[in-house]
Each structure stands twice: as structure tokens, then as C-alpha cells.
Amino acid sequence: MGGKCPHRSVKKRRYSHKTARRTKFELKGDDMVYAQLNKPDEDKTPLPVDEDLPGMGQYYCPHCDRYFSNVTVRDEHFKTKRHRKRVKQMMGPAPHTQLDADLAGGMGMPDNGPKLMSM
Numbered sequence: 001m002g003g004k005c006p007h008r009s010v011k012k013r014r015y016s017h018k019t020a021r022r023t024k025f026e027l028k029g030d031d032m033v034y035a036q037l038n039k040p041d042e043d044k045t046p047l048p049v050d051e052d053l054p055g056m057g058q059y060y061c062p063h064c065d066r067y068f069s070n071v072t073v074r075d076e077h078f079k080t081k082r083h084r085k086r087v088k089q090m091m092g093p094a095p096h097t098q099l100d101a102d103l104a105g106g107m108g109m110p111d112n113g114p115k116l117m118s119m
Contacts, residue, residue, distance in 0.1 A: 028065045030095035037062060037090055063087050 028036075050057035059068040061077060063086045068074040077083055089095075 030089075031097045033063065033065055034090055034095055063090050 047057055047060055053067045055067060055069045057067055059071060059074040060066070061068070061074065061083065064077070064083055066077070068077060
């Protein structure tokens with residue numbers, strides 16, 4: 001009995017092109033977005049024109065760290081559940097930072113407790 005293996009085509013479907021496309025525009029970490037949102041208004045600068053970004057980099061959502069092609073798409077994004085959850089998350093307590101992760105992993109300063117008197 002000849003022919004191809006029936007499971008041969010499964011190997012071709014393992015690689016998802018969506019993951020490669022998602023990494024095209026790298027997102028900032030939650031701690032960086034939180035710090036940017038909590039800066040005073042005088043420190044914020046207008047968006048520069050960048051022809052590599054969608055919409056020349058002029059239509060930006062600071063909470064989600066995403067660029068949009070035009071105003072209508074950005075305004076539709078503002079109505080989505082994903083955006084509203086993100087705004088609520090950024091208005092709450094500060095997210096974890098890399099320092100918190102290092103301390104939790106045991107990479108920080110050792111805490112040996114109070115020093116006792118030696119005899």
C-alpha cells in the first residue's frame with residue numbers, strides 16, 4: 001500500500017504565522033506603560049511622524065501601546081472590552097517590575113535576619 005502518510009500535513013500546520021506577525025511591533029512592558037502614563041503633562045511630547053508605523057505614527061493608544069491607521073479605527077479601539085480592561089489595569093496599583101521579579105527569584109540581596117552577638 002503506497003501513498004503519503006496521512007499525518008504528513010499536520011507538521012506543516014504547526015508553525016503559526018500569527019506569532020511572527022505579532023512580534024512585528026513589539027509592545028512595551030506593563031511597568032513602562034504605567035510609568036509613561038503617570039508622567040506629568042509637561043514632560044509628554046507630541047508624537048513624531050514615523051512612516052514605518054501605521055498611520056504615520058500619529059494615532060496612538062498609550063494604554064495599550066498600539067498604533068492605528070486612522071482616527072476611526074482608533075476610536076473603535078477605545079470602545080472595545082480589551083481597551084477598557086487595560087485602562088482599568090493601568091489606573092490601579094503599579095504592576096510588577098523586573099526588580100520585583102529578581103527579588104522573588106532569589107537574585108536580590110540575601111536576608112539573613114538580624115545579627116546575633118557572638119560569644
